[in-house]
Amino acid sequence: MQPYQEFLAEILIDEKSLQARVKELGQQISADYQNQDLLLICILRGGVPFLVDLSRHISIPHMMDFMAVSSYGVGKRESSGSARVSLDLQMDIRDKNVILVEDIVDSGLTIASVLQLLETRQPKTLKVCALLDKPERRESEVPIHYLGFSIPNKFVFGYGLDLDEYHRNLPFVGVVDLDKYKPSE
Numbered sequence: 001m002q003p004y005q006e007f008l009a010e011i012l013i014d015e016k017s018l019q020a021r022v023k024e025l026g027q028q029i030s031a032d033y034q035n036q037d038l039l040l041i042c043i044l045r046g047g048v049p050f051l052v053d054l055s056r057h058i059s060i061p062h063m064m065d066f067m068a069v070s071s072y073g074v075g076k077r078e079s080s081g082s083a084r085v086s087l088d089l090q091m092d093i094r095d096k097n098v099i100l101v102e103d104i105v106d107s108g109l110t111i112a113s114v115l116q117l118l119e120t121r122q123p124k125t126l127k128v129c130a131l132l133d134k135p136e137r138r139e140s141e142v143p144i145h146y147l148g149f150s151i152p153n154k155f156v157f158g159y160g161l162d163l164d165e166y167h168r169n170l171p172f173v174g175v176v177d178l179d180k181y182k183p184s185e
């Protein structure tokens, strides 16, 4: 696999800025849900680094659960339209305060279909926390109650976001130079 240095066009959000913003979001959520029960639902796999850091900055007791939806396959960079649940939650969310934790809202189709599904399970409240938002790409209007950063319409990677499943581990969000990036197949 190609080292990221070869196709990194620019660091869009550096580690320090990410950590500072995630801390603020954690503090805001802690204040908003004080004395209430809270369940964070992480959408696999991109939401994992964000969930882990966010959760450490949430000072109130809370639970976490995970679900996976497939809309983008490996090698595909466009949403296929509707998301299919490939791994469902373990927990019953009925009457719970739920926050969905996502890496990025792009077309919005993934979050829209997850919200639609989860609403049918009758949570007490259901909110969205996204690290990144690409508003220019929106096809489905979705609410983002907690947002890290709004970004331009560029393909990004790192801090959970993958390039053909690689580079999710990087501590920053970088822009891909698609002329220099060589997919492995």
Ligand code: IMP
Residues within 6 Å of the ligand: 046, 071, 072, 079, 102, 103, 104, 105, 106, 107, 108, 109, 110, 111, 154, 155, 156, 157, 161, 162, 163
């Ligand atoms: P949406 O359904 O178009 O909103 O797609 C959201 C999903 O697409 C995210 O959870 C990401 O996994 C993926 N995605 C969208 N934009 C990017 C990007 O710039 N880099 C990496 N993954 C992305």
Ligand code: MG
Residues within 6 Å of the ligand: 046, 072, 161, 162
């Ligand atoms: Mg992805």
